[in-house]
Amino acid sequence: MLRIYLAPALSLLLLCTLYAEPTLDSNIIESNLLESFADSSEPSTQEAFIRPNNSTEQILHLQNITPESTLSSTLYVGQRIPITYRVLFFNNASLNQSSFKEKTSTNAIALENPNQAWQEVELDSSTAQSLQKTYEITYLFKIKSQNAKIPAFEVSAIASDGSYIDVATSDPIVLNATDLYQNKNYAGVVGEDLRLGIYKAKSYDDQGNLIAFELIAKNANLEDFKILEIDKQGIERSSFGPLESKAIFYAVVPKSMQHLLFEYFSTQTNRFEQIRIPIVPTADGVTTQENLKPKNTYLMYWALFIGGVAISCFVLAFFSKRLRKIWLALGVIIAIYLLYYLFYTKTATLQAQTNIWILPTHNSTLLETTSEAMRIKIIGEHGEYYKIITPKEAIGWIRKDDAH
8 A cells, every 4th residue: 555655756856857867967067167268278357457355466656755855844835845655566576557546637737748758767776676676756746726736646557467456546645835925916926946148228208217137046836936916928949847947038128127036935035035037228120120210220231231242243343344234233223222222111901900029939928919000110020020110100020910
């Protein structure tokens, strides 16, 4: 009787066992396939570019080695500050890439040497034994506002076998700068030194004098130089650099002004220093605005030369019978050219909304913009510019394309 009841149960158990075995074998095969892919010599892209976990050996170390005295000292808007980073590589790792995590050219800060390259350095022998290579880089930042921040800096290194990349990040640097423009005499320059070079002054018109002066600065933002109370001013020539800068500035000042005064902030003395330029108009020219009269010295010498050639032709005609007619004709032609040169003044018409500049340079200060069409006299030229006299006897420069 028991046999009758157990037979169906045993048959059912045997059937389930037969159908279950293929499923078990399939799982084992799938597991083996996954392990074979994990052991492959060609790791996946994600595994190759991120250090997967803390058990993987660290292959770089990043440091901000900017002196604490630099960061803790009083900083000023317009000042340049050097920030130096050092990266140490271990186990034959090499540099992959480096960059700032945020923009470095904003209204608050400006990176002035973004293409700066890493430089390999040598450490002391005891430290160098455990290292492969050490690099340093110094970035130069210009502070543009009181609340400036240097973004976080990130460096990545690739392992010697190319299996993974390690990443290190330096914290951002918050800079609290002082705005010096509360001083009304401040000309916008902060640096170690600023000194006056050559300078000249020239009568410009009935109301003002034109003064040109050279400034030489050391570790300073000379490009920001501006005298607050002067409307018409600018830069004629400049050579700005991170260590030393030179530039020739010009300004139109009232005739009643006897000295041009301004101040800069010295980071050496930690105080404002005053520059005083005497304004003594002379008959000599001032840079490219020289010789403001219609017939300048060069023109006078050229006229004397032409006159001398004409006289020489007449003298040769008197003594040479064979070539007398040729010399006479040549002398007459030169004399006519001389009269035309001396008494004819070239004129042109300026349309409304035409700019007249103080100097023939692309960054010159605007003298005026014509409100209506006017007839002007052309008294000289320089490159792409004409020197002109307006009906009000103002002297300036226009682009040749604006003369009609």
